[in-house]
Structures are given as structure tokens and as C-alpha cells.
Amino acid sequence: MLQGGVVRVQGDEFWHMTKVLRLRANDRVELFNGKGSLIQGLIQSVDRSGLDFVALxxxxxxxxxxxxxxxxxxxxxxKGGRADWLVEKCTELGASSLTPLLTERSPTISENRVDRLQRVNMAAAKQCQRLHEMIMNPPVKVDGLLALVAQSKLAFLATAEATPLVSALTSSGWESSGLIVVGPEGxxxxxxxxxxxxxxxxSVGLGPHRLRVETATVALLATLMLWSDSQKACHS
Structure with a gap:
């Protein structure tokens, strides 16, 4: 959509903009598509079924x-919203993708739940103003992950009593992409x-205590994002 173009906003986004954010006609807003495209504009008009956004x-x-x-x-x-929290924090921290890993001790995840987690992902992206959405992939079994690990130059596996993550990073060269692998409960x-x-x-360790799945995932991702930022600065 180019300058002067008008787009109709309906459904959940319309409800969020008018009922939650309480936006009205002539309010300035930004729209993004999750692929890096950002448009400045304003709300031209609002009616019962939707609103019209015009690009400035x-x-x-x-x-x-x-x-x-x-x-x-x-x-x-x-259970109990813990998966929602994991998805939300991975989105906020900047993970490129998140994939449910099916293991012997966590063999399934329902399709309805994957749909819900995608909605959590999009809500978190809007909240933290992330222009590139985190991709929610279909579940994959450990056997299906092995080829991806083999192709990746950096793949970190969270395990108990392994080399501390920070120590492992000092001997790892900087790469532009990598994998983070965290096991299930048990x-x-x-x-x-x-x-x-x-x-x-x-194999990397995350301290002396046994961590929950979501805690280990966020701790590993946050550390690697900060490490990546520092390495990027050194190589730029």
C-alpha cells in the first residue's frame, strides 16, 4: 500500500484498536505486517464493523x-499458561523461530494449542513493537531435528551438569545463526x-539448579542474544 492508500481493518485488530487502545477517527497509528514493512498513517473513519486506515x-x-x-x-x-509465557518471552527476546519439540517424554501437542500459541505470538509482537514476527513452526520430533543440528555451525543443547554456557561461548566463534535446544519436563x-x-x-549448563523448561529456554535465549549483540559489535 502506497501513500494515500486506504485499508479496511476489521475483526480482532479492529476490536483491539477501538476497544482496548480506544483509538478514534484522526488518531495517528502505525501498521506493520510482520515481515518488516511499516506504514505511518491515521484512522480516516470508524463504524460498527471496522475502520478505514489511510497511509500518510x-x-x-x-x-x-x-x-x-x-x-x-x-x-x-x-500446563497453566506456562507455554503461553514461553512463547511470549521468546517473541520479546527476538527468537527467529520457535518449534515445539516432540520427545519420548513429551510426545504430543494438540493442533488447537499450536493455534492459540500463534495468537500469543502475534499479541506479543504487537506489544513489544516487533516488526519481524517470530515464526511458529509445526512440531518436530528429535529424529527430524538431527539433520538441522548437523547443518548448523552452532547448536546449543541445555543439559544438567554440562560446561557452563558462558565458558562454552568463550571458545565458540561468532555465527550469524544457530539453534537452541531445550528438553521437556523430565x-x-x-x-x-x-x-x-x-x-x-x-552441551551447555545453565547453573547449579534444575530449571523448568520455560526458564531454561528464556535463560539460554537471553544470554545468546546478548552475546550475539556483543559479537556483532566486535565484527562490525
Whole structure:
């Protein structure tokens, strides 16, 4: 959509803009499509079924960040909103993608739940003004992950009593993308850990305490995002 173009906003976005944000005609807003395109404009009119947004300038294209971290976590069995929290924080921290990992101890995740988590993802992206949406991938089994680990130059596997993450980072070269792998409640089986490490995953520890799935995922992702930023500054 170019400057002067008008788009009709309806459904959930219309409800959020008018009922939650209480926006009205002539209010200035920004629209983004989750692919890096950002448009400045204003609300031209509002009626019962939707609103009309008019662009005040041509869209801007914002390039994605240089470092791409792809998260694979066994969160299919998490209860009580814990999976929602994990998805929300991965979105806020800047993960490029999040994939439910199906393991022997977390073998399923319902399709309805994946749809809900996608809605959580989009809501978090709007809240933190993230222009490039985090991709929610379909679930993958550990066997299906092994080839991706083998192809990746950096793949970190969270395991108990492994080399501390910060120590492992001091001996790792900087790469523009990598994988983060976190097991389910009850952890991976010995065979799953062995298979992942044989494929090339680097086993890393996250401190002396046993962490929940969502805590371990966020701790690992946050540390790697900060490390990536510092390495990017050194290489620029």
C-alpha cells in the first residue's frame, strides 16, 4: 500500500484498536505486517464493523537483525499458561523461530494449542513493537531435528551438569545463526542427548539448579542474544 492508500481493518485488530487502545477517527497509528514493512498513517473513519486506515507515506522496509536464533523446546506438556509465557518471552527476546519439540517424554501437542500459541505470538509482537514476527513452526520430533543440528555451525543443547554456557561461548566463534535446544519436563532420554551431541550439538549448563523448561529456554535465549549483540559489535 502506497501513500494515500486506504485499508479496511476489521475483526480482532479492529476490536483491539477501538476497544482496548480506544483509538478514534484522526488518531495517528502505525501498521506493520510482520515481515518488516511499516506504514505511518491515521484512522480516516470508524463504524460498527471496522475502520478505514489511510497511509500518510509510502511503507518503510526494516531489515531483520543480523543474528537469527531458532528455538526448539519440549513444551508440549506444559500446563497453566506456562507455554503461553514461553512463547511470549521468546517473541520479546527476538527468537527467529520457535518449534515445539516432540520427545519420548513429551510426545504430543494438540493442533488447537499450536493455534492459540500463534495468537500469543502475534499479541506479543504487537506489544513489544516487533516488526519481524517470530515464526511458529509445526512440531518436530528429535529424529527430524538431527539433520538441522548437523547443518548448523552452532547448536546449543541445555543439559544438567554440562560446561557452563558462558565458558562454552568463550571458545565458540561468532555465527550469524544457530539453534537452541531445550528438553521437556523430565528431560531428554540418554539416547536423545547422545543422538543430538553426535549430530553436533554443544552441551551447555545453565547453573547449579534444575530449571523448568520455560526458564531454561528464556535463560539460554537471553544470554545468546546478548552475546550475539556483543559479537556483532566486535565484527562490525
Amino acid at each position: 507515506e509510502d511503507p518503510k522496509l526494516v531489515l531483520p537483525q543480523n543474528t537469527q536464533w531458532h528455538v526448539f523446546a519440549g513444551f508440549g506438556t506444559l 528431560d531428554f532420554t540418554e539416547k536423545e542427548v547422545s543422538d543430538l551431541m553426535e549430530a553436533g550439538a554443544i
